[in-house]
Amino acid sequence: MTNDDDPSASNTQTPLIEVVQRLVRGGWDEVESSLVTYGDPIALDGTRSTVRCHLLRSDPLGTPRLKTLAQQLANQIVNYCIPRTDIEKVSQLSPDRQVPEITRLANEAARLFTQTQVKTGEGAELLLYALLEKGLEIPQVLSKMSLKTSTEMQYHGADGVHAKLLENGDLAVYWGEAKLYESVAKAMTDCMDSIAPYLTGMAHEQDVFLIRHYADTGNAEVTARLLEYFNDSSLLSASVEMRGACLIGFVHDNYPSLPRDEAAVRAELDVALASWAESTKKRLENRSLTAHAIEVFFFPMPSVKDFRDAVKSELRIDVKP
Template sequence: MTSEAAQTAVDEQVPLIEAVQRLVRGGWDEVESSLVTYGEPIAVEGTRSIVRCHFLRSDPLGNPRLKTLAQQLANQIVNYCIPRTEIEKVGLLSPDRQIPEITRLANDAARLFTQTQVKTGEGAELLLYALLEKGLQIPQVLSKMSLKTSTEMQYHGADGVHAKLLDNGDLAVYWGEAKLYESVAKAMTDCMDSIEPYLTGTAHEQDVFLIRHYVDAGNAEVTARLLEYFNDKSILSANVEMRGACLIGFLHENYPSLPREEASVKAELDEVLSSWAKSTKTRLENRSLTKHAIEVFFFPMPSVEEFRKAIKAELRIEVKS
């Protein structure tokens, strides 16, 4: 293909690029009152990965706004759990029927979360969804929660599937993994172990199968065009780039009151964030992942257990002791 023909092919993809970008629902303002973005994104040396860090925002008394974050994440469960086509159908109803249907969808979404497991990671998965969709404007293209066959089990495979079309017409698919541990080192190791098979091509077959059958852009034409990227008979299937998104949640002692105390703790936080970035580099190198683009979100929290409890409380799930 000549350079002119290649450019023509890219130009023809512009409407689809714009259509996929319009799939993003909402923005950072929906969680900004509970989250603080600390520092600038760090490009991990020798890799294509980016490290970002978010803390809970604190009130004037230094109390982290965990309950507020849990409320804001709970507000996202319809978009997170329910396929776009179902939501679009509600928008076509008469105004007097929309509210009952929206309420039904919210109840259906809440029931998809595990009801009895204590150490569930679904709250972290919901947070990862928000960081990708609200923060980086990368839309979810497959609602895996809607595919659960039992509310007492978490789904298998990647914790999230997001995608965006690049300016050159390639489709970047983001496999998400979210981990919550007391130890940051354990969370990092487990997260990298989980994401590695998806990026090296040894574990994503099942989720690609789900994409082929359940991807939903809320628009039949856009969905059909996206599916061309997952049809091995289409030349577009050669233009898919597998990327990663990792949420690393962990206990951080002496929790800072941000952003009010940022100046006094900046040196300490800069040092620890730098160490997390270096540890990320080591783990990427050990797993031969330096060529893959991965968004790595560090989320220190004052209590992992309280984070889980707060999410369950907002979803009206009885918290087992």
């Protein structure tokens, strides 16, 4: 592998904004056959937040491709769970050694997911990772799954940590929160309640500590350059902007068959999306979050339980009745 082929390769002369952008792995084509992006992003007036909506793509019989999405998410677990340095070490092996090592990493990653909890949110967290990394090209800079001390517990703190360099040189850190509820209102409320402390400076200290000690770009030099933003003695520490990313998953009745029936259901979906966006705006205002940039993803689904079970099944986790 040459230096140009390595997305994390760098030297002190390479602009850091380019280096961080190279950390993005994969693209939207990896999930596009199971997801439909509905409508254009909605910039919420009076805020810096954007609302987006994704739904399950359906087959010709109108069946949502939930199993396909679960398979595609399961295919991401090595990149999602395993530190980049460990993956980079495998990439340096000969081809005949890489396959068993990749298999070993996949098995290790699968074992990090909770095995016994019925209402785990880890499938939603994995989906949020995919939406940020593959949809918005904002790379994950800290694999919190690899830091779990018990496979029967979900990790504490933010559900994801992503970052990108802005054109002005600031580092935008995205704290992720993913919520799954039957009710969209409950999912919105819980998600905003969870993300607020990270944006207002009341809850991110522990996760910043984890970044300082466990951030991993797969390249020691790149990691060191990025960590300058988290060194309080560095001028760069004054150029960190805390942002948010929220996945709001919930049950939507009379689930549409998309994209085939989009024209027939557009009016109904437009009304629903406008209502979700307005409700999001009110929650942001009530929590004094209008000045913070937040990416809000709405993910209506036929069944929250079926989504959880489908992801667990692909990870070979026993599904409880």
